[in-house]
Amino acid sequence: MIDMANVFKTYDRGNLALKDITLHVDNGEFVYLTGQSGAGKSTLIKLLFREVLPDSGQIFIAGRSIIRLNNRETVKLRRNTGVVFQDFRLMENKTVFENVAFALKVLEYPWNEVKESVPKVLERLKIADKATAFPRQLSGGEQQRVAFARAVINNPPIILADEPTGNLDPDTSDELMGLFQEFNNEGATVIMATHDKRIVNDTHKRVIALRKGEIIGDHIGGWLL
Amino acid sequence: MKLTGLRYILPEPFISLRRNVGMTVAAVMTVILTLYLCGIFALLVSNINRNAEVMEAAVEIKVFIEDGINQEQMDHLSAQVRSLDGVASIKFVSRAEGLEQMSSKFGNSEEILAAIDTNPLPNSYTLKAASPELVTSIAEQVEKLPNVLAVRYGQGSIEKMFIFMNWIRTLGIGLMVLLGFSAIILISMNIRLSVEARKEEIQVMKYVGASNSFIIWPFILEGMLLGLLGGGLACILVLLSYNAVLNLILNSLNFLTFVSLGEIAFLLTSGMLLIGLLLGAVGSAIAVRKHVNV
Ligand SMILES: Nc1ncnc2c1ncn2[C@@H]1O[C@H](COP(=O)(O)OP(=O)(O)O)[C@@H](O)[C@H]1O
Ligand SMILES: [Mg+2]
Numbered sequence: 221m222i223d224m225a226n227v228f229k230t231y232d233r234g235n236l237a238l239k240d241i242t243l244h245v246d247n248g249e250f251v252y253l254t255g256q257s258g259a260g261k262s263t264l265i266k267l268l269f270r271e272v273l274p275d276s277g278q279i280f281i282a283g284r285s286i287i288r289l290n291n292r293e294t295v296k297l298r299r300n301t302g303v304v305f306q307d308f309r310l311m312e313n314k315t316v317f318e319n320v321a322f323a324l325k326v327l328e329y330p331w332n333e334v335k336e337s338v339p340k341v342l343e344r345l346k347i348a349d350k351a352t353a354f355p356r357q358l359s360g361g362e363q364q365r366v367a368f369a370r371a372v373i374n375n376p377p378i379i380l381a382d383e384p385t386g387n388l389d390p391d392t393s394d395e396l397m398g399l400f401q402e403f404n405n406e407g408a409t410v411i412m413a414t415h416d417k418r419i420v421n422d423t424h425k426r427v428i429a430l431r432k433g434e435i436i437g438d439h440i441g442g443w444l445l
Numbered sequence: 446m447k448l449t450g451l452r453y454i455l456p457e458p459f460i461s462l463r464r465n466v467g468m469t470v471a472a473v474m475t476v477i478l479t480l481y482l483c484g485i486f487a488l489l490v491s492n493i494n495r496n497a498e499v500m501e502a503a504v505e506i507k508v509f510i511e512d513g514i515n516q517e518q519m520d521h522l523s524a525q526v527r528s529l530d531g532v533a534s535i536k537f538v539s540r541a542e543g544l545e546q547m548s549s550k551f552g553n554s555e556e557i558l559a560a561i562d563t564n565p566l567p568n569s570y571t572l573k574a575a576s577p578e579l580v581t582s583i584a585e586q587v588e589k590l591p592n593v594l595a596v597r598y599g600q601g602s603i604e605k606m607f608i609f610m611n612w613i614r615t616l617g618i619g620l621m622v623l624l625g626f627s628a629i630i631l632i633s634m635n636i637r638l639s640v641e642a643r644k645e646e647i648q649v650m651k652y653v654g655a656s657n658s659f660i661i662w663p664f665i666l667e668g669m670l671l672g673l674l675g676g677g678l679a680c681i682l683v684l685l686s687y688n689a690v691l692n693l694i695l696n697s698l699n700f701l702t703f704v705s706l707g708e709i710a711f712l713l714t715s716g717m718l719l720i721g722l723l724l725g726a727v728g729s730a731i732a733v734r735k736h737v738n739v
Contacts, residue, residue: 269652291657299654311646313464325453326655370653 221247221409222268222378227277229263229433237263239433241277245411247377250404252420253413255430261413264430265382268411269301270294281378299327302371302379302408306386308363310355310370316342317351320369327374341369345399361392368396372403379403381412385419393419450659458667468639469671475635476675476724477682479628480717484683486624487713490617491704497610499702506572506584509594522592526570529586531579536571540564567594577607628720632675633728636668640732647736657737661730668729669722676721680714 222245229238238260245251253261266272267279270286279286286297310319317338324334342348345365347358355363364384371379381400385393397419404410414420420427429437462469508526510519527535538546543566572587574580580598588596640647650660688706695703 295654295656297654298652303652309645309649309652311649313461313643313646322650322655323653325450326650326653326659328449328453330449331452 221245221249221282222411223278223280224264224267225278225280227267227279228275229260229267229272230275237433238267238274241433241435243428243435243438245409248404248407248409250401250410250423250425251412252425252427253411253430254415254420254427256415258432259430260433261415261430262382263433265303265380265411265413268378268380269298269303299374300376300378302374302376304364304367304371304379304381304384306383308355308360308367308387310363310366312355315352315354316347316358316366319355319366320373323370323373329374337373341373345369359392360387361389361395364388364392364396365399368399372408375406375408377408379408379410381410381414383414383416384412385414385416390418397423454659454662455666457663458670461663461667462670465639465643468642472632472635472639472671473675473678475631476672476721477679479624479631480676480679480721481682483621483624483628483720484679484713484717485686486617486621487716488683488687488704488709490614490621491709492701493610493614493617495704496702497607497614500577500606500610504574504577504580505598506574506580506587507597508570508572508587509566509597510568510570511592511594512567514592518592522590523570525590526572526587529583531575531583533573533575535573538569538571540566540568543567543569629724629728632672632724633731636671636725636728637732640664640729640736644736647733651737660737661733664729664733665726668725668727670725672721672723672725672728673718674721675725676717676719679721680717683713683717684710 222243224241224243227238227241228236230236241264253264255261263272267274268281268286270289273287281297289297311322314322320341321334321338324337329337339348339351342351345368347362347365347369350358350362350366355366358366364387368384379400384400385396388396393416400410400412401423424441426440427437428435510522514522523535523537526532541564544564547566572583574583584596584598587593647660684706687709691703691706
């Protein structure tokens with residue numbers, strides 16, 4: 221499903237963020253990316269939805285290289301990838317409903333369908349009563365649910381998350397993790413960057429550990445640093 | 446873009462303008478202020494032009510003809526005058542007509558006729574020059590023709606007036622261009638700020654897979670709407686101000702001609718709306734383009 225081969229990434233100021241990364245993630249896997257702050261987790265996630273491009277190396281998703289894509293293909297890649305961030309990144313001037321609906325509108329879903337699917341997903345994520353609220357009127361946990369709803373509403377095969385629980389308390393984190401698990405159970409491939417030891421240790425999953433831009437471990441279960 | 450997409454895009458700017466009230470008000474104010482000044486200057490320039498035109502039209506060269514020449518000589522003279530460079534029109538004025546014109550200028554003709562028992566005026570031609578700069582040279586050439594008694598025209602004062610008028614006109618147009626440029630810069634800067642303030646929103650649109658046109662068009666439409674709104678309000682203000690000024694000075698400055706409100710209203714309105722629309726569209730297009738490169 222996802223393959224990276226000898227990927228290097230250096231930022232403008234010469235910061236080597238990723239060094240010779242080679243990895244393979246199967247369809248339907250749930251993978252944690254761990255490592256201290258600055259290890260390169262976010263960069264790796266960003267490479268997967270083409271927020272940044274590698275200096276060298278190859279990245280394949282569903283068998284296709286995503287290095288050289290035109291605008292149209294990039295848009296298509298993003299439509300097949302749900303992304304959740306630590307800071308939620310909701311559109312502040314849009315209501316909860318509009319934020320989620322936007323993901324379907326850009327796909328030009330007919331309004332009938334939008335009108336049906338959005339309440340359904342809000343219901344499922346237990347934020348249906350907040351549909352007309354604006355993001356600033358919600359708690360962190362609620363905002364992250366909205367962001368999650370937006371990411372998954374069109375059932376993307378890949379869900380990427382960059383420290384999604386970073387701003388949430390433990391209980392709220394566990395609820396959100398439950399949602400990721402649900403969608404993973406339904407077939408989505410999940411890649412989640414986190415440095416939340418508790419979460420990683422509680423769930424027995426594959427952990428890819430990074431340090432200073434290099435993979436230093438790739439095991440099922442446990443916490444590696 | 447399919448119809449569904451259009452349906453989703455069209456309402457966006459209205460919602461966004463309403464929800465970003467602060468930004469909207471600031472941007473509309475900028476448009477109003479700059480376009481108002483532009484509008485006032487446009488009126489000033491067109492009034493200067495109008496007065497210049499009126500004066501231009503009034504520049505005439507009087508060519509007095511010697512008495513006692515026959516029809517053939519007369520025809521020859523008029524043909525010669527006609528063939529001179531820059532002569533726009535020539536009109537024969539008989540001595541009787543000339544006296545009438547003169548007396549209508551100076552008062553009751555019968556009184557004058559009574560005062561002088563014979564008509565002292567010779568026959569004449571009234572010439573109009575194609576442009577005021579040509580008046581002197583035409584007059585000099587006509588003076589040398591046979592059977593011409595005398596040539597009269599503004600001689601100096603008119604030309605100075607025109608140089609002055611042209612100068613003011615150029616100055617006005619220059620100022621208007623300058624104002625126009627600052628309007629473009631101000632408005633696009635303002636719109637850029639409001640787009641800048643929403644660059645996270647644009648980022649998010651990209652994350653969920655919005656195509657460039659899906660991101661750009663609402664902003665462009667929003668800019669157009671802002672521009673139209675500002676342009677329309679500025680236009681109303683300009684027309685109101687002009688009306689007030691006309692009422693105030695029309696009577697006291699009756700030696701000048703003013704462009705009437707009715708004459709200018711349509712052109713001014715459509716011009717200002719169009720300029721507002723374009724400035725808004727271009728301003729936001731430039732601002733938003735920077736952020737959409739995937
Ligand atoms: N936009 C950027 N410009 C320059 N350097 C960056 C940028 N983003 C990240 N880096 C650097 O790249 C390295 C990896 O960062 P990041 O991928 O954000 O790590 P993590 O998410 O694990 O904290 C760090 O050294 C960081 O300073
Ligand atoms: Mg990070």
